[in-house]
Amino acid sequence: MPLEGEYVPSSAKWVRDQVELYExxxxxxxxxxxxxxxxxxxxxxxxxxxxxxxxxxxxxxxHDGKYLAVASKGGxxxxxxxxxxxxxxxxxxxxxxxxxxxxxxxxxxGQERAEWWDRAVEAFPNYAxxxxxxxxxxxxxxxxxxxxxx
Numbered sequence: 001m002p003l004e005g006e007y008v009p010s011s012a013k014w015v016r017d018q019v020e021l022y023e024x025x026x027x028x029x030x031x032x033x034x035x036x037x038x039x040x041x042x043x044x045x046x047x048x049x050x051x052x053x054x055x056x057x058x059x060x061x062x063h064d065g066k067y068l069a070v071a072s073k074g075g076x077x078x079x080x081x082x083x084x085x086x087x088x089x090x091x092x093x094x095x096x097x098x099x100x101x102x103x104x105x106x107x108x109x110g111q112e113r114a115e116w117w118d119r120a121v122e123a124f125p126n127y128a129x130x131x132x133x134x135x136x137x138x139x140x141x142x143x144x145x146x147x148x149x150x
Contacts, residue, residue, distance in 0.1 A: 002102060002149050003044055003093050007053040019055045027098040033057065038124060042095040043069055043143070045105075048088035056082055060096065061116070061123045067094055067143040069105065070120050075133030086141050094143055101145035108142045116140050 009016045014034060021030030022042050033040050039060035047054055061068035073080040086092065086105045094101050108116060117140060121128045131138055 001147075003046060003053055003091065005046065005051065005053050007055065008047070008050065010054070010056065015056060018057045022057065022095065023055075027095055027100075030057075031097060033059065041067060042093075043082065044093040044095070045082055045085040046089040046091070048084040054082060054085060056080075059120070059124045061120045062096070063116075063119055065145060067096075067103070067145070068116050068120055069141040069143055070124075070127060071139040071141070072127055072130040075130035075138075077134055077136065079136070079139065083139060092143060093149065094145065100149040102147045102149060103143045103145045105141045105143050108140050112142070113140050116142065 009019070018030050018034070018040070019042060022040075031040060032038055040057040041060045041062075042055055043058045044053055044055045046052070058069050061070065069082075069086070071079050071083045087107070090105045092103050092105050094103050117127075120140065127138070
């Protein structure tokens with residue numbers, strides 16, 4: 001079942017702009033991170049406190065139809081705001097190009113985390129550097145698609 005509610009755009013201009021372009025084009029534009037050529041997907045989630053819809057471009061890390069959301073925040077000492085959202089409300093949507101799915105997110109650890117971390121670093125090598133910048137273990141959320149929306 002698709003997420004419903006009021007969408008509140010990010011306070012970060014680049015996030016707002018990228019999400020707007022991605023959605024306005026039906027997933028044919030804005031599909032790379034700030035024109036780096038590295039693919040992104042749009043993660044829609046529900047705010048833990050506000051209950052409002054939030055949308056964030058995250059690196060496209062996909063394997064066997066499952067996706068990964070890496071809560072790196074560039075190696076900052078704190079988690080990105082969407083981290084608490086996914087813990088509180090694991091029902092999310094992923095848009096990968098023109099396709100959109102209902103999905104469930106869960107934080108992973110142990111061997112599963114190690115395998116997905118390697119995939120994340122392969123997709124976006126900067127993640128390895130980000131981990132060295134922070135004392136926190138960067139959380140990983142496995143996003144498992146449930147039902148295709150469009």
